[in-house]
Amino acid sequence: MDALYSQLFAGLSVGSVLLLAALGLALTFGQMGVINMAHGEFMMAGAYTAYVVQGAIADAGVSLLVSLPVGFLVGGLLGLLLEVTLISRMYTRPLDTLLVTWGVALVLQQLARDVFGAPNVDVRAPSWLSGAVDVLGLAVPKARLFIIGVAVVSVVALALVLKLTPLGRRIRATVTNRDLAETSGISTRATDRLTFFVGSGLAGVAGVVLTLLGSIGPTLGRNYIVDAFLVVVAGGIGQLRGAVIAAFALGLLQAGIEYTTTASIAKVLVFVVIVAFLQARPQGLVQVRTRSLA
Amino acid sequence: MLQLSHLSAGYGRTTVVHDVDLQVPDDSVVAVLGHNGAGKTTLLRTVVGLLRPRTGAVLLDGEDVGRLRPSARVRRGLAYVPQGQQAFGQLTARENLQVVADGAGSGAATRTAEALDLFPALRGLLGRRAGLLSGGQRQQLAIARALITGPRLLILDEPTEGIQPSVVAEIEEAILTLTDAGGLSVLLVEQHVGFALAAAERYAVMESGRVVDSGTGGVEREGLVRAAMAL
Numbered sequence: 001m002d003a004l005y006s007q008l009f010a011g012l013s014v015g016s017v018l019l020l021a022a023l024g025l026a027l028t029f030g031q032m033g034v035i036n037m038a039h040g041e042f043m044m045a046g047a048y049t050a051y052v053v054q055g056a057i058a059d060a061g062v063s064l065l066v067s068l069p070v071g072f073l074v075g076g077l078l079g080l081l082l083e084v085t086l087i088s089r090m091y092t093r094p095l096d097t098l099l100v101t102w103g104v105a106l107v108l109q110q111l112a113r114d115v116f117g118a119p120n121v122d123v124r125a126p127s128w129l130s131g132a133v134d135v136l137g138l139a140v141p142k143a144r145l146f147i148i149g150v151a152v153v154s155v156v157a158l159a160l161v162l163k164l165t166p167l168g169r170r171i172r173a174t175v176t177n178r179d180l181a182e183t184s185g186i187s188t189r190a191t192d193r194l195t196f197f198v199g200s201g202l203a204g205v206a207g208v209v210l211t212l213l214g215s216i217g218p219t220l221g222r223n224y225i226v227d228a229f230l231v232v233v234a235g236g237i238g239q240l241r242g243a244v245i246a247a248f249a250l251g252l253l254q255a256g257i258e259y260t261t262t263a264s265i266a267k268v269l270v271f272v273v274i275v276a277f278l279q280a281r282p283q284g285l286v287q288v289r290t291r292s293l294a
Numbered sequence: 295m296l297q298l299s300h301l302s303a304g305y306g307r308t309t310v311v312h313d314v315d316l317q318v319p320d321d322s323v324v325a326v327l328g329h330n331g332a333g334k335t336t337l338l339r340t341v342v343g344l345l346r347p348r349t350g351a352v353l354l355d356g357e358d359v360g361r362l363r364p365s366a367r368v369r370r371g372l373a374y375v376p377q378g379q380q381a382f383g384q385l386t387a388r389e390n391l392q393v394v395a396d397g398a399g400s401g402a403a404t405r406t407a408e409a410l411d412l413f414p415a416l417r418g419l420l421g422r423r424a425g426l427l428s429g430g431q432r433q434q435l436a437i438a439r440a441l442i443t444g445p446r447l448l449i450l451d452e453p454t455e456g457i458q459p460s461v462v463a464e465i466e467e468a469i470l471t472l473t474d475a476g477g478l479s480v481l482l483v484e485q486h487v488g489f490a491l492a493a494a495e496r497y498a499v500m501e502s503g504r505v506v507d508s509g510t511g512g513v514e515r516e517g518l519v520r521a522a523m524a525l
Contacts, residue, residue: 166396169385173393176382183342183376184394185368185443 005138007259008252013144015251016151017213019244020206021224022231023154026243027199028079030232031175032192034087035094037101039228040221041108042078042200046071046207047216048116050123061126067208068150075204076197078108083196088189105221112218120215129212143212150209154202155244161198162240171195234274236284245285250274295320295447295479296341296372301350303340309348310336312503318447323473323480325494325511327487327523333503334483335377338451341481342374343367354447373445377452377483379432383425387416387435390424394442402442409438412468430461437468447479448472454486462486469493487523488516499523 021043028034050067057063082104090097129146132139162168174181174191182188210220231250235242250270257266278284296318304310311333318324326334339345341352343364352360359367364374382390391409395402410417413434419427424435433453440448453469454462466489473480473493484490491497494511499522507522509515 166393169389169393169396172385172389173382176384177380179344179364180376180380180382181393182364183344183368183374184439185365185397186393187363187365187397189363 002138003259005136007255009135009138009140009144010258011252011255012148012248013251014254015248016148017206017210017224018227018231018251019151019247020147020154020209021203022228022235022243022247023151023158024075024199024202024206025228025232026235026240027158027171027202028196029229030235030239030243031171032195032199033094033175034091034196035098035101036079036082036087037098037225038082038105038108038221039101039200039203040223040225041105041112042075042203042221043207043210043224044112044216044218044221045078045108046075046204047123047211047220048112048207049074049204050208050211051116051121051216054123059126060124061128064126064129064208064212067211068205071204071208072201073204075207076201079200079203080193080197082200083193087196088192091192105225109218109222116218118218120217122215123211125212147209147212150205154205155240158198158202159240167191167194230271230274234277234284236286239284239286242284242286295322295355296481297351297353297356298337298341299351299353301337301340301352302348303336303345304348305336305345310503311340313350314500314503314505316498316505318479318481321476321479322496323482323494323511325482325484325490325497326500327484327490327497327519328500329523332500334500335451336503337500338374338376338449338481338483342372342449368443368445371444371446372449373440373443373447374449375433375436375440375451375453377455379429379436379457381424381427381432381435381439383423385424386421387424387427387431388420390435390439391420391442394439398443401444405442405444406438409441412441412471413438413464415464428458428461430457430465433457433461433465434468437465441472445478447481449481451483452485453482454484454489466493487519488513491516491519 025039028036049071053067053070054063057066086100087097125143129142132141162172170186170191173186174188178188231247232243235246253273254266254270257269298314298316301314302309302312314337328334340347343362347360351358354370354372359370391406395406416434416438419431424432454465470493472478482490482494491511492513497509497511497519498505499507
């Protein structure tokens with residue numbers, strides 16, 4: 001039973017990291033259709049933000065809590081800059097966007113190397129996140145619980161913003177029918193910018209949280225970008241609910257396979273499962289039914 | 295209110311609308327008639343800003359708005375109900391109205407209530423996702439959404455096309471109510487010639503992207519207009 005709980009928790013933990021990595025993409029790729037290969041580098045920028053903030057604020061607990069909103073701001077501003085300067089000119093050219101943002105990712109990686117050096121650096125975890133707590137007889141690391149908590153709060157906050165706020169309505173209207181939104185008086189340019197800011201900001205938050213899992217380096221984002229895209233595609237493009245389900249399903253699957261094999265084999269088998277799943281259900285887990293195209 | 299001067303527009307290398315002159319005076323209804331492919335929708339898409347004019351000007355109250363984005367034209371008093379009963383399908387009917395009201399300034403709540411008075415059947419459908427509404431219900435929602443912006447010029451592209459006859463009557467009655475109330479100019483593209491001439495003070499017939507006939511409205515002119523359209 002302990003082994004089951006242990007794997008269940010490991011799956012939830014992996015799933016929450018995947019979800020945090022994918023949440024911003026669920027907006028910028030899922031909702032706007034932009035293939036932003038620099039999304040992982042926005043996570044990296046969030047992680048380095050935590051590193052810089054910790055240099056300014058000695059208390060690791062305070063610096064972590066300050067880093068979360070600052071990381072959001074840094075990731076968001078980088079995304080906004082990318083949207084305004086490059087992506088806004090390429091909304092009808094997705095393959096060009098892919099190549100250009102890949103180039104931007106390489107530039108950001110090199111920039112991080114120039115500023116912070118090539119070797120990985122560590123961000124100290126606060127004392128209140130060290131050690132473990134007992135959950136159903138299982139020693140659960142507090143840092144992992146914190147990550148799950150941040151993932152849950154981020155999802156709920158994003159869902160509430162999309163559902164209840166004027167910005168959320170504008171985002172959903174714009175992605176549903178851009179021309180209709182524009183001719184209804186909604187400034188789709190302003191909406192695109194805000195959407196990209198929020199989506200990239202969430203990548204920054206993910207980066208801050210990832211500092212709790214180990215050292216950070218210029219290529220941190222590269223480790224997560226493919227998984228993040230897989231979560232959004234498998235969940236059903238444009239569907240936040242699908243991304244949540246897909247992230248935890250993939251997390252549990254990976255942890256379950258890892259239990260009897262190795263991490264590498266688990267990764268390969270998860271890819272195989274996703275490919276097979278998308279062959280059978282190309283639209284992903286969740287699809288909205290409508291009578292009209294719009 | 296609206297003046298189109300030597301307006302040409304099109305897609306890619308193809309020019310669809312050629313050298314069109316058209317006026318919609320304050321507080322009046324102008325109908326644009328013509329067969330499918332005559333260039334009516336392209337003309338309207340140019341007026342609302344979804345297409346850039348190749349030549350000529352789109353003047354709104356004397357200001358050339360030809361290079362303004364569609365949302366900026368809405369803020370200057372222009373509202374557009376496109377062809378095809380378009381709605382934000384993933385949003386509920388209420389959210390379809392709210393998303394426009396959010397940016398429509400003071401008085402949006404009053405205008406929302408007035409729009410729902412015009413189409414009372416929508417009140418019972420507000421919680422339903424717009425993509426699940428019938429074509430007629432979506433068209434009523436589209437007109438209501440346009441009215442919430444507080445327009446001075448309402449542009450309707452075939453508002454009764456593809457809609458069941460009972461709802462067509464409701465929509466036609468609503469349009470007549472709006473135009474009778476005054477304070478609103480309407481540019482109406484309509485296949486239903488009898489209704490268009492009943493509603494309009496003036497009409498223009500388009501053929502192959504050009505205005506080939508124009509005159510004053512009135513149902514008594516239906517035979518003449520149909521003859522012009524047949525040429």
